[in-house]
Amino acid sequence: xxxxxITNNPLVRDTYKDKEVEFYDIKYQEILQTVKNKIAxxxxxxxxxxxxxxKPKETPxxxxxxxxxxxxxxxxxxxxxxxxxxxxxxxxxxxxxERSDKWTPQVLKDFQLVDFTxxxxxxxxxxx
Amino acid sequence: xxxxxxxIQIKDIVFGNESKISNGVLTVDKAPIEALxxxxxxxxxxxxxxxxxxxSVRITPVKDVIEPRCKVEGDCDIFPGTIGSVKMAGFGKTxxxxxxxxxxxxxxxxxxxxxxxxxxxxxxxxxxxxLLNLVCVFEPVDGLKQHDYEEAVRFAGFKIAKYIxxxxxxxxxxxxxxxxxxxxxxxxxxFKGLPRxxxxxxxxxxxxxxxxxxxxxxxxxxxxxxxxxxxxxxxxIVSGNCVSACDKNPTYVHMNxxxxxxxxxxxxxxxxxxxxxxxxxNVYLADKQRSSxxxxxxxxxxxxxxxxxxxxxxxxxxxxxxxxxxxxEKKGIKTVLVTDEYAGRDGGSQxxxxxxxxxxxxxTAGNANEVIVLPKLDKVIGTLDYVNKIAGGNENSxxxxxxxxxxxxxxxxxxxxxxxGKLTATY
Numbered sequence: 001x002x003x004x005x006i007t008n009n010p011l012v013r014d015t016y017k018d019k020e021v022e023f024y025d026i027k028y029q030e031i032l033q034t035v036k037n038k039i040a041x042x043x044x045x046x047x048x049x050x051x052x053x054x055k056p057k058e059t060p061x062x063x064x065x066x067x068x069x070x071x072x073x074x075x076x077x078x079x080x081x082x083x084x085x086x087x088x089x090x091x092x093x094x095x096x097x098e099r100s101d102k103w104t105p106q107v108l109k110d111f112q113l114v115d116f117t118x119x120x121x122x123x124x125x126x127x128x
Numbered sequence: 129x130x131x132x133x134x135x136i137q138i139k140d141i142v143f144g145n146e147s148k149i150s151n152g153v154l155t156v157d158k159a160p161i162e163a164l165x166x167x168x169x170x171x172x173x174x175x176x177x178x179x180x181x182x183x184s185v186r187i188t189p190v191k192d193v194i195e196p197r198c199k200v201e202g203d204c205d206i207f208p209g210t211i212g213s214v215k216m217a218g219f220g221k222t223x224x225x226x227x228x229x230x231x232x233x234x235x236x237x238x239x240x241x242x243x244x245x246x247x248x249x250x251x252x253x254x255x256x257x258x259l260l261n262l263v264c265v266f267e268p269v270d271g272l273k274q275h276d277y278e279e280a281v282r283f284a285g286f287k288i289a290k291y292i293x294x295x296x297x298x299x300x301x302x303x304x305x306x307x308x309x310x311x312x313x314x315x316x317x318x319f320k321g322l323p324r325x326x327x328x329x330x331x332x333x334x335x336x337x338x339x340x341x342x343x344x345x346x347x348x349x350x351x352x353x354x355x356x357x358x359x360x361x362x363x364x365i366v367s368g369n370c371v372s373a374c375d376k377n378p379t380y381v382h383m384n385x386x387x388x389x390x391x392x393x394x395x396x397x398x399x400x401x402x403x404x405x406x407x408x409x410n411v412y413l414a415d416k417q418r419s420s421x422x423x424x425x426x427x428x429x430x431x432x433x434x435x436x437x438x439x440x441x442x443x444x445x446x447x448x449x450x451x452x453x454x455x456x457e458k459k460g461i462k463t464v465l466v467t468d469e470y471a472g473r474d475g476g477s478q479x480x481x482x483x484x485x486x487x488x489x490x491x492t493a494g495n496a497n498e499v500i501v502l503p504k505l506d507k508v509i510g511t512l513d514y515v516n517k518i519a520g521g522n523e524n525s526x527x528x529x530x531x532x533x534x535x536x537x538x539x540x541x542x543x544x545x546x547x548x549g550k551l552t553a554t555y
Contacts, residue, residue, distance in 0.1 A: 050443030050481050051334055051411035052371070065412075085413075085447070088482060092443070095470070095477040110237040113274060114337060114371070118411050121335035121348060125412035 001126050003046055005119060006035050007063035011112040012119060019123075020068065029093050031062040036086045042070030045082040047122045049089035052114055056093040060108070061115040065122050130308045131358040132221045134200070134301030138228040141178050141260045149295045152302075154228065156262060156292070164287045165266065170280040172267045177509045179231075179246050179261040184506035187244040187263055190540045191232045191278075192285050192367050193256050193378040196225040196293035199362070206293060207363040209344030211286045218309075218359035223296040229259045229380055230292060232285040233510045234266040236277050237337065242373025242540035243502070250502040253542040255549055256380070263509045264288060275336045282368050285379075307392055309356045312402070312430075319400035323433040326403035327357070327387055328423055328452055332369050332376060332440040333408035339368035340377075340440075342406060348415075352407040352422040357388045365406070369440075374496045374542040375468045377440050381541070381548045387436055387466070403430050407452065409445040416448050424455035434462040438546045442470050442496070446481040457486040468493040468543035473535070493544055494551040496537035504530030 005012060005021045008031050013023040024034060032049055039045060044067040050056065071077045103111070139152035147157040158176050165174040179185045197206050202220015205212025231244065244256050251257035266284060268277045310318065331340040333348040340347040342365050355364065365382040377385075388404065395401040407423045410416060427435055435456055439449040446467070453463045465487055469479035475495050512526065525534050536542040541549055 046413055047411045048413060048416070048444040048447055050446075052338065052444065056443075092478075092481045095472055110274070114237065117275070117336035118334055118338070121410065122412040125410065125415050 001046070002068035003065045003126055004043070004068050005063055005065050006031060006038065007119070009061040009063050009112050009115045011116045012063045015116065028056055028060055028062045029090065031064065032086060032090050032093060035064045035066060036083070036090065038066050039082045039086055040078060042072055042077055042079070043067050043082070044071060044079045045085055046126065047119065049086055050092060051118045057096040059111040059115065061111050063115050063119040065119065065126065129219045129310065129356070130306055131219050131361060132304055132306045133361060134221060134223045134304045135226040136223060136296045136299050137226050137302045138260055141228060141262055143178070147295055149225070149299050154225070154292065154295070161264070161288055161291065164291060165264070165284045168280045168284060170269055170272055170276055171284060172269045174267070174284070175265045177263045177265070179263055179509060181246060181258050181260070183246045185246040185509060186505045186507070187231055187233060187261065187509045188242065188512065189233055189235055189510055190242045190244050190373065191234060191236060191281055191370060193380040193540065194230045194232070194285050194289040195380045195383050196228065196230060196289045196296070197363065197383065198223045198290070198293035198297050200297055204362065206290055207286045207366060210341060210363070210366050211283065211290060214343055216359070217362035217364050218356045222362055223293065223299070223301060225293060225296050227260060229256060229261050230285060230289040231256070231261045231263045232266065232281050233263060234268070234277065234281050235511060236281065236370050237274050243538050244540050245502060245505065247505060248503050249500060250539055252550070253500070253536055253539045255541050255544070262292065265510050278337055278368065278370050286366065307358050307361070309358055315400065315402050319396060322396070322398070322400040324402050324431060325391065325399040326405055326427060326430060326432045326435040327391060327401070328427070328435050328437040328456070329385070329387070329404060329406045330437065330439045330445065330448060330452070331365065331406055331408050332445070334411050334441070334444060337370040338441070341366050341368055347406070347408045348410055350406070350408060352405055352419055352426055354426065355404045355406055357392065357401065357404040360385050360388060372441050372537070373540045374537040375441060375493070375545050377544070377546060378541065381544060381546060384548065386547050387438055391436070403432060409439070409441065409448045411444055416451055420448065420451035420455050423452050424459055427456050427461050428459045432461050434464070436464045436466065438466040440545055442468070443481045450482040450484050450487060453487045454484050463487070463489065465490045466493065466545055466547060468545050469495045470497055471495045473497050473499055491547070493547060493549060494536070494542065496535060496543045498536045500534060500536055502532040502534060
């Protein structure tokens with residue numbers, strides 16, 4: 001399946017130069033909102049937004065895979081399942097206390113790696 | 129087919145010149161263990177220590193906890209497919225070094241590995257504070273990538289646990305317990321009339337550092353399948369999970385899965401425990417749909433009346449939990465879910481990232497956001513460098529007086545989602 005990765009993780013951007021990656025220098029929850037806006041344009045969400053056991057707002061990084069194709073012919077249709085998944089994720093994210101801006105560079109690198117490994121496992125699946 | 133577990137109660141661990149088990153005392157010669165660890169050129173050194181229940185000791189960052197076991201009868205190995213041959217396990221005789229564990233530790237990623245306190249309030253939250261722990265702190269060679277470090281520590285832990293387990297080979301067990309399984313035809317005939325109950329066992333499989341292995345295979349790559357429930361007792365399922373200390377299943381928990389043990393206790397009496405189904409928790413949504421479809425199909429094919437579903441982790445796995453629950457319920461099969469909660473520090477928020485009215489029978493293992501203050505302890509095995517950084521800690525976790533304010537999600541096994549803990553609620 002053709003896909004686009006929406007991310008704020010520089011490691012994902014720098015590693016996947018051969019893939020379609022949209023990088024935004026924004027916060028975790030803003031990535032979720034960006035994906036929600038894409039879903040409103042007819043894209044389907046392909047990976048679970050709350051992947052990883054690192055909690056929202058604890059890690060600053062999030063990468064989410066969406067379909068390149070949009071549902072329907074003229075981008076007026078919305079995949080309701082995708083919308084529900086991202087809205088639930090945004091609601092869950094709001095429960096967590098902000099703390100992701102206090103990390104040392106080494107810990108930030110580790111968070112980037114964990115987010116990268118999660119999206120990398122999805123790339124294997126998307127090849128099917 | 130039978131598996132007999134022979135329990136050898138370990139009453140003390142000491143270091144000495146010769147590794148042996150005598151009168152319940154395990155003597156450990158450090159040299160062969162260091163040599164085993166260093167068989168892997170990715171490991172620079174291993175430091176061994178002993179932590180006993182009640183001591184003023186904190187172990188952190190904990191990666192895995194493993195119970196030493198040894199096959200004494202049966203043509204199969206401990207940790208099949210991982211460090212043993214890939215032959216089917218779960219029958220014959222196995223010796224178990226009870227009351228102790230091999231604990232692996234190392235700073236693999238700068239957060240997320242857990243804490244085991246051997247004393248004080250933190251000790252009450254982790255089942256592993258009640259064990260005699262042989263702690264192995266691994267240092268990697270310079271420049272090693274985290275996933276290589278994780279793999280090296282994972283394998284070294286199993287090799288050391290097997291080495292200790294083999295010391296019990298000629299020791300007469302203090303007690304034995306026999307688990308009997310049979311094929312489906314025999315099962316249908318023998319336990320006719322009893323409700324057919326299955327166990328849907330969800331395995332963490334989100335990606336590197338969040339993995340579980342079944343006979344050596346990365347669970348991410350399996351389709352849901354059936355096991356004899358005795359197979360886990362020989363280490364058929366092992367943890368490669370570096371994250372989420374409170375609700376990951378260390379290998380020790382897989383080997384002593386309390387859902388399997390308790391279902392066996394009722395098997396042939398109040399229920400017919402006839403299926404152990406394993407499934408995964410991938411991040412790719414189509415994988416989730418495929419796996420939950422297969423799980424529900426297996427439950428239907430086996431004509432189950434009810435299943436218990438356990439999850440591992442939080443967030444993304446909640447979606448798998450609910451998909452499994454709703455699809456199985458829609459086949460007319462009752463489900464009971466076992467999970468933990470992230471309900472905020474006050475416990476007032478929604479507990480799971482996903483929910484459905486069909487998931488109306490649910491057992492909680494506790495609120496991982498609950499805050500606890502851990503006292504300063506005299507000795508640290510590992511390092512406190514990461515306490516401010518592990519999940520459940522924050523920039524103020526390490527206080528000036530040496531106490532630690534932390535959410536219980538940082539404590540290894542605190543909210544075990546297979547119920548391998550002691551948290552209870554009264555009202």
